[in-house]
Amino acid sequence: MNSGILLVDKPQGMTSHDVVARVRRLAGTRKVGHAGTLDPMATGLLLIGVNHATRLLHHLVGLDKEYLATIRLGWGTSTDDAEGEAFAAASADAVDAITDAAIADGMARLTGGIDQVPSAVSAIKVDGKRAYQRVREGEQVELAARHVTITAFDLLDRRRDTSAGAAIDLDVRVACSSGTYVRALARDLGDGLGIGGHLTALRRTRIGAFEVTDAPSLDDLDVAAALTSAADAARRAMPAIELAEQDAIDLGHGKRIPAPEGTAREQPIAAIAPDGRLVAIVERRAGQLKVVTGFPQEDAS
Structure with a gap:
């Protein structure tokens, strides 16, 4: 199997490591890695390196990213997404009082250069151990804020959802620097509006110049046919x-x-x-x- 970079459209429910394990079997090599983790609940673009091209991954991790996401306003969760334990919900009156102008203002405040506190269940290492591992072991984890750049935080659609209590669902597009947590954007937007918020859907559509529209699904992946040479991938990055x-x-x-x-x-x-x-x-x-x-x-x- 030659070396190269694969674009893969990760399905929901799989970890990034699961995808790497599948590619290892398909490619017949252990030398496989990825540039940038996606949570199991997320879908979308993963860049996978095969054989010697894994050396290029370090230079791809820092590329800017773009996502499509759904944010639910009305309550927060312990993980800042739908998989965590729900916190107390805001009252229906408080949710109903949130105006379009307030949402637009809240999103504008989270656009540009901001200091963002990552989610406690992130993969950031704290004294050699992943933050999410410490949380699972019952530890209280407080991560330091990091400076990130949100180049676009656009509202695509807004709708009320009363099926699980008073809530507002926002479909958004986020373009951002590497290291940004869209879950944390959802949390901070909800907190800024005083009603809490969390992420319910996330899809990564772009990494640098690499687009998810060019990525086959994992089930349809033909590794040999889909490999982009390390040179071509580097030229794009x-x-x-x-x-x-x-x-x-x-x-x-x-x-x-x-x-x-x-x-x-x-x-x-x-x-x-x-x-x-x-x-x-x-x-x-x-x-x-x-x-x-x-x-x-x-x-x-």
């Missing part, structure tokens, strides 16, 4: 330079080479050999290109 043959050889041996005029500074760059393979991810250092991540010769496309 970062600036790229085309190498001369000798420069490709030198970088392949870990040597530094002169940086071409105009090479971007302080960001990863994909260095592509004349035969189209990804030689390395490099960074410009004092007029030279230094290997950050090297890729074996077998990655030829």
